[in-house]
Structure formats: C-alpha cells, structure tokens
Amino acid sequence: MKRINEYKKMFSVENEMTLKQLKTTYRNLVKEWHPDKFQAGDEKAIEAELMSRKIIDGYHFLVSIAPETKTANLDEYNETINSPIIDWQHKGMLLEITFLDGNTYEFFGVNKALYIKLCQADKLTRFAKRNIFGSYTYRKIKKSEVEA
Known part of the structure; x- marks a missing residue:
C-alpha cells in the first residue's frame, strides 16, 4: 500500500485514475526530469537519472493497477x-x-x-x-x- 500511495502522490492521482491522465502526467514528469536536460556528472544529472527511473517504474506500476487495465484483462x-x-x-x-x-x-x-x-x-x-x-x-x- 505504501508503494501505491507513493506513486499516486508522485503522479498527483486522487482516488480514480484514468490511463489518459496517467499518460499526460507521465509525459510531463519525464520532460521535467529527463537526464539530458542536465550536464553530465552534475549532481542534478544524477538526481534526474534516479528520478526518471522512478517515474518510469511508477508509471508502469500504476498502469498495471488502473481500472481500465483490470477491465481489459x-x-x-x-x-x-x-x-x-x-x-x-x-x-x-x-x-x-x-x-x-x-x-x-x-x-x-x-x-x-x-x-x-x-x-x-x-x-x-x-x-x-x-x-x-x-x-x-x-x-x-x-x-x-x-x-x-
């Protein structure tokens, strides 16, 4: 439950989530935290690398538990x-x-x-x-x- 709440907080998801909403938020977060935006070796670049991995993992996790995904499967x-x-x-x-x-x-x-x-x-x-x-x-x- 902690993991679900952490990812929902990262993606600013309240109770109900839609795949469209997740995708839009995901794209915005990836643009904001993309490692190529920062100088290589910089602290911000390392932080961005970790954050982008976390964003990708969170997106795939939330998509897997989304009501639309459950309905489809x-x-x-x-x-x-x-x-x-x-x-x-x-x-x-x-x-x-x-x-x-x-x-x-x-x-x-x-x-x-x-x-x-x-x-x-x-x-x-x-x-x-x-x-x-x-x-x-x-x-x-x-x-x-x-x-x-």
Whole structure:
C-alpha cells in the first residue's frame, strides 16, 4: 500500500485514475526530469537519472493497477484464479500468488493474519476466492511461460 500511495502522490492521482491522465502526467514528469536536460556528472544529472527511473517504474506500476487495465484483462484474471495455487509468499502487506497456469499476481494490503489463515486452509483456491481475490488490489507480475 505504501508503494501505491507513493506513486499516486508522485503522479498527483486522487482516488480514480484514468490511463489518459496517467499518460499526460507521465509525459510531463519525464520532460521535467529527463537526464539530458542536465550536464553530465552534475549532481542534478544524477538526481534526474534516479528520478526518471522512478517515474518510469511508477508509471508502469500504476498502469498495471488502473481500472481500465483490470477491465481489459478481467477474463484472463478470472480464468487464472480458477486454476490451482502452486506457490505463495507474503512480504509485509504484499501477497504474491503463483498459479498452475504459470501466472503470478501480487495482492496489496493482505495482512499477516489473513496470510496465516490462507496457509492453514484446506482448500487454498476456495479460501483465496472468498477472502482475497475480490477484496484486494492486485496486479499481474509474471505471465505464463508456456503458451498453449
């Protein structure tokens, strides 16, 4: 959640974000912080390099969790969450789940108590469908390696 809020703040996004709004803000930030605007070796050039990387990472991250992106990929997401869970990891408030079809998704804001319940569940996919998949912000981080 901290990462989401940090990127939303950088892009001046309130609650609802559109891809058009993100793209416009992204372009303006890249123009402002492009490393070529500064002398090579200057402190500002180094800062601009770091900031431009952060801007690019933030843009790709926010696009991946944007409502329009989720809507466009909803069929694939629903198909994936119906396949069995083969691996899961929890770091802080981030739950990473890998499915049998090879796709991996991150779910943001999942607390440790819910993660423990997931680990102890008899039927992982059923528990996750009821308590995680529809309730938390998610994004796809890895695509299946085997294409049918």
